[in-house]
Amino acid sequence: MPQTQSPQELRQAIRRGDFSGNTSGYCPGFVQCNLAILPADWAADFLRFCQLNPRPCPLLAMSAAPGDTGLTRLGNIDLRSDVPRYRLFEYGEFKGEVTDLGELWRDDLVSFALGCSFSFEEALIADGLEVRNISQGVNVPMYRTNIDCDPAGPFAGKMVVSMRPFRAADAIRAIQICTRFPAVHGAPVHLGDPAEIGIADISRPDFGDPVSIHPGEMPVFWACGVTPQVALEAAKPPFAITHAPGHMLVTDLRNSQLAVL
Structure with missing residues (x-):
């Protein structure tokens, strides 16, 4: 698969199940994100954790409301299908990986997109x-x-x-x-x-x-944005979802938009 394709083309390939690999080097020029998805009653504490730890957890976007499946600032994104590989946690324990969240999605889930190296x-x-x-x-x-x-x-x-x-x-x-x-x-x-x-x-x-x-x-x-996965292990929420390490959410936001002089 060519690494010069657009983020939209890559996400479409992921949605179709044609790509499930690590995204390093793909879509040059565009921001890739770590992902953490939690029940709404855990979201405020997680948001505070990101605010207190901006180096490993630089927050770029979060759900406007529980159950939202997109992050408008980052592009035409479906969080249920646009990450190549997701990790599932129950009470802090890793339960496995999936390539689609369609059957697992819940109306109380809040999503956080974090900057990626x-x-x-x-x-x-x-x-x-x-x-x-x-x-x-x-x-x-x-x-x-x-x-x-x-x-x-x-x-x-x-x-x-x-x-x-x-x-x-x-x-x-x-x-x-x-x-x-x-x-x-x-x-x-x-x-x-x-x-x-x-x-x-x-x-x-x-x-x-x-x-x-x-x-x-x-x-x-x-x-590194895998840090929230370690925090999830400690917090033990009943249910949580993250990206698999290296398998990022590729967005329409340009890296140049994040640079500071």
Whole structure:
């Protein structure tokens, strides 16, 4: 499937069941989002969790009312079918993945779309930096850390980070570039020794795929939108839905609209 297709074309392919893969590198120029869907009586606490933790949970849009299946600001989107793969949770326990929510949708569900690091990858590549997960054609590696999130009601837990390796000079440039995109995680939260943030084995990510780290390179870590899944595990709502890691909601919003000077 060509990676230069429009977001609308990709979402249509997802709706038809023709695409269920990871979306890194697809639809260059357009914002990709993490997704969290919760019952309405859990939504206020989750919203507060996002507000208190803007680095891992940068909120771009949320439902106007419970049961809404679209997010108007982001395009002509059907949240029940336009994500390649969804994860289901019951009382904080992962129950499996599906590619369509049609039979699971409820009138009390509130949806949250959160910024994703796939959006700033385009800016890194445009500046001549290699993004290893894209050049190797795999999902970005993601890790649980020892970095505490600020709690909100029942929502709490440790931050999840994504990793991309760079030489020191390129890491500095990556920091400068990503600082312009606070709505999609912004600047890295750590670089260098993974053990300092609780990662015991960089070759074994908790989510996604491992990537090569070449001699002279250091791992650079960004706050990651999988963090809400860890918070869901702690909060244990009776029912919740997220995107599967790397399988994002691709929107009609342009990355350039999120950049700050």
